[in-house]
Structures are given as structure tokens and as C-alpha cells.
Amino acid sequence: MQAVDFMGQYLDWKRLISSTLSKEIMNEAVPEGAKGIVLAGMGGSGIVSDIVYEMLKQAVNVPLTIVKDFELPRWARKGWVVIGISYSGNTMETIEVIRKALNRGCFVSAVTSGGKLAELMIREGYPLIKIPGGRAPRSSLPALLTGVLRLLEMLSVERRLSEYVEKAMYILDDEKFIEMWSEKLVKHLSSKIPVWVVNQKYYPLALRAKDEFNENSKTLSLINVYPESAHNDIVGWERWFGPVASVVFREEKDEILAYIAKYMQEQGVIAEEILLEKATSPDAYLKNVLLWSQIVGVASVKTAINRGINPAETRSILDYKEFIKKLRSK
């Protein structure tokens, strides 16, 4: 794929959300009083689990459990809902988890563009949202997220979730803002190992930024999540720390992260602070995460282009997937 086409996949997020909102939910159904919800997915699909967890952990009454593995925890059994999230629908880890969930009598559902996961839902008669295919999984974040939020709304876990996405999509269309901030990030991180610094609530944004710089820019990248990092990672900034540059995403009035940003600068870390609008509701949070995921995505694609790398190609992931396929068919 040409880099310019790939970049286009980050600039059409409003349209992508709109089109996902209009997709029908196949096999619509509501299990009685879910005891808990497992969100299962890997990489660019699994990041949706983290966003949903932080977005809803102060809103929902049932426990959420995130799975990024082949295994399903023992407590996920009859009465639990297990949602599989896989853009391709052929992610081995996610399919194995969904199969285990079916064997245990869990209620399952899925968000995918097709593949075996879609087949499984259709065959077993469980809810499925098919999102637009033919893109990279990571540039389809808004579609995957919209799909999962619509499923959670259908399951009566929380109301108004599709309304939140609908409101959020209008801020994903500001090309001037995207251009300005992505350029700023590109310059700041040029020839550096990026360190993404956030509080627990924005852990998904830092993770997303790391993943995007891994996949698109082919670079090592790391994250610090406060307050936890104040008990360990922070000490790593006392001495020599290699060729890094950090980006601190913090809500206005987050005094802890303001302290951390200042501390890092005093230690000689090149640190750029990005102020997010204060978000006290799930919909305001959703806006922040989507907007900055979009900007970070564009910055990681630009960084790849500057380095003469193809941002779309992720050879080592394909090799791993081939390996796993062979391993599992042995």
C-alpha cells in the first residue's frame, strides 16, 4: 500500500464512525443480567478493551476483565458475556478465547470485518457487528470502538454509548489541527525513542501511541503510567537514560502529572506537555482519546515517511502470525 493511501485511513475517521453506526447488529439479543464482561482482543483491536475499561470503570455495575492471550480466566463462565474484538476475524488468540467461552456456556458476541470470528457468530447465532473491511486494523480503531460500544449498549451495560460516539466523531475532521499537532510531535520525536507519559485514565492513549510508533514508525517505544510509575519508573530518570524524548498527555489541572513533567524536565528529559480538555464524563473522555489517537497515528505515519519506511507494512507481525498458524495446526 502507498503511504499516502495509508495516511488517508487516518483522515476519514468521522465517515468511518458514521458508517459503523449504520451497520445492523446481526442476531441481536440480550442475555439476562450479565454477571460480568470479558473484552478479548489483541494489538490494534485489543486496544479497544483498554479504552472501554477506562471509559466505563466508574459507570458500569458489572466487572470488566481484559484478555490479551489465548486463555480465558476461570471466573468467566455461564452468566458472563465474552466479546471478541478482531479486525480481520482471524486472530488466533481471540478465536481460541471465544471457543473456550462457548464451551463454558458464556454468552458471546463479536466486532469484526469478517473471517472465522464472523462465521462462528453466525453459526452459533450470537450478536455480531460487521465493520467496514479492507483497511489496516490499527487505522480502523474508531470502527472497532464504535462496534464494541454499540454491543455494550445492546447488552444494557450502559446507555447512550452510540450517542457519545456520534457526538465525538465531529471533532475528528479538523485537518488543520491534526496537521499542526502531528508536525509538532514528529519534530519532537525525530531520531528518539518515544516515552508516553499519562495517568491511569489515559493509559489506553499512551498504549495506543506506543503501538502506533511500533507498527508505523518501526521504533522501540515505552510508556509511564502515573501514579504507578512514581513507585518505580521515575527512578530510571535519575541517571543516564539513552536517546529518549517524552510526551506528557495530561488533563488541565492534573497536578500530579504537572509535577512529573517538571521533574522529568529537571532531569534533562526532553518532555513535551500536551494539555487535554478536562473530561469528567465518559463522552468527554472518548473525545480526548479519539482525537489524540488520530493525531498520534498521523504523526507515526509521517515519522515513517521521513525515515523512508513503509508505514503500512509490518513484516514481523505477519511472520509471527504465520508461525502461530503452523504451530496450532500441528
Next chain:
Amino acid sequence: MQAVDFMGQYLDWKRLISSTLSKEIMNEAVPEGAKGIVLAGMGGSGIVSDIVYEMLKQAVNVPLTIVKDFELPRWARKGWVVIGISYSGNTMETIEVIRKALNRGCFVSAVTSGGKLAELMIREGYPLIKIPGGRAPRSSLPALLTGVLRLLEMLSVERRLSEYVEKAMYILDDEKFIEMWSEKLVKHLSSKIPVWVVNQKYYPLALRAKDEFNENSKTLSLINVYPESAHNDIVGWERWFGPVASVVFREEKDEILAYIAKYMQEQGVIAEEILLEKATSPDAYLKNVLLWSQIVGVASVKTAINRGINPAETRSILDYKEFIKKLRSK
């Protein structure tokens, strides 16, 4: 504290476990049928949550939720058990979570050497295990872990947990083995940024290793957890990645991690493989995690000494704690 005294705190783990096993549980009590369990703690205390989660996720029937923050998820309410883990007993984050749990009518309990957390348990009449004080939190890992496992046994979450610890402690006394492997790690990681590579089950060991090299050796450090990292971090090894050296902890016959280790070596990453005994039961897993936590701890102390740094001192954590204290008393 002298480095040699501090090192001693990593070599007496057998005695430390033994002494924690003999401590009385104050206010012993069992709530009827816990709906779920929250493990709340930060840094060197909070790592216990991760170990317990991975050790018991295929064994327990009720959901486990880990909290490393000031916030308690909404689903933790009456009927849930919230366990506070804080070596000093004065960790602001953990105390805030326990206070919120009390306000919501949760059943609480704690493992600590004293402080406000102990006072709170005594005043409110909830179960408490007081572990030996006067040490560094991070070198007290076996005591904190033993305490939490004993509480979970008391709560009837799982049986035989203290028996498992008792069996595990005998392998923590092999000074020759510790010496050999810690020296090997020290040489391998000298002047490097360590990258700890594991599968999901051993995520706590990688996290522990990172934390130890942060706190004791004052170095940046990072982790890769497979299979998740095969969907993002792996791409970061395709190109230039700075002055890193990796350690792969893998169980014998873990073919995925064997593939990853080989892949990293082919990319030019200096990678040392450490084979763990295959662990199919919680007690075998516990042994692996404790033994290698001990070795990694010793290696991180040695690395500090080689660099002329005091391993015991963590100035930036103390500064953060001072800052938080002032912030919260405003």
C-alpha cells in the same frame, strides 16, 4: 543504608516467609460468598496483585480486579472484598482506595507492616496481617505475597495457599545458584537498557525485574509480553533500537517465546534466554516467580554497586510521596 545490608534483605527470603507464616491474622473473619476481589497496592507492594492474578486466574471462581490508582471501579461494592497491600501502610493511593471501599460497604482487609492502613483495619475491625517491618518494601516481596495468599485462604477463595508458600520457600536458600545467575545477568545487562521478555503468565516477573532495575540500579527498563507484543512491540525490533539487552524468561517447551528469542537475536538484539521449569500448577508457578524475583533483585543490587550507586536510596519516589502528601492536605 549500606549496600551490603540491603543485599542481605534479598538473601533471607526463606526466613522472611517462615516468619510471615507464623504471624497471627488479626480480626479473622469470613464474609459470606465474596462476589469478587480487588487487589489494591502500588509499586513493590502492588506487584503482589499481579503475581496473585496470574497465579490464580485459572483457579478461582470469582473475578479479580487489580487497582494501582486512587480510584476504585464502580463494580467493587457491597459483597466485594478489597485487599489493601502496602508495606509502609502509609501509601496514599492504597489508603484512598480502602477508604472508598469502606464507604461503599465492601469487606476490606490488609497486609502491611503498620502505618495508617493497620490503624484503619484495627479501628474498623477488619482482617489484618502485620508483616515484619524495618525493611525496604521491594525486598519484602515474599512477606507481602505470603500475607495476601494467607488472607485469600482465610476468605476461602482458594485452599492450600499457605502450603504452597511453605513449599516454595526452600528453594530461596541456594546462594550458589543465586550468585551464578545474578552474575550472569549483571554482565549481560552492563551499560544496557534491560528489556524483559515473557509470556502473559510471567508478566509479573518481567514487571518485577523492570521495577527492580528502576529502583535499585536507577535505570530505564522495559518489558515485552507475548502474545500481545507480537502485535506491536515486535515491529520495534526491525530497525535501530538503541543500547538495549534483553532477557527472555520462558518455560521449557514454550515454542512461541523460543520463536521470539530467535527472532530478536536475528534482528541483532543481545538476548539471553533463561529456561524456567514447566509450571502447570499454582505452586510450581509460585516457585518460579519467587526464585527469579530473588535472582533479579540481587542482580539489580549488584548492578547498582558496580555503578557506584546506592541501591537502597530512591530519592525521586520520596520526593513524589512528599508532593502527594502536601497536595492531599491542601
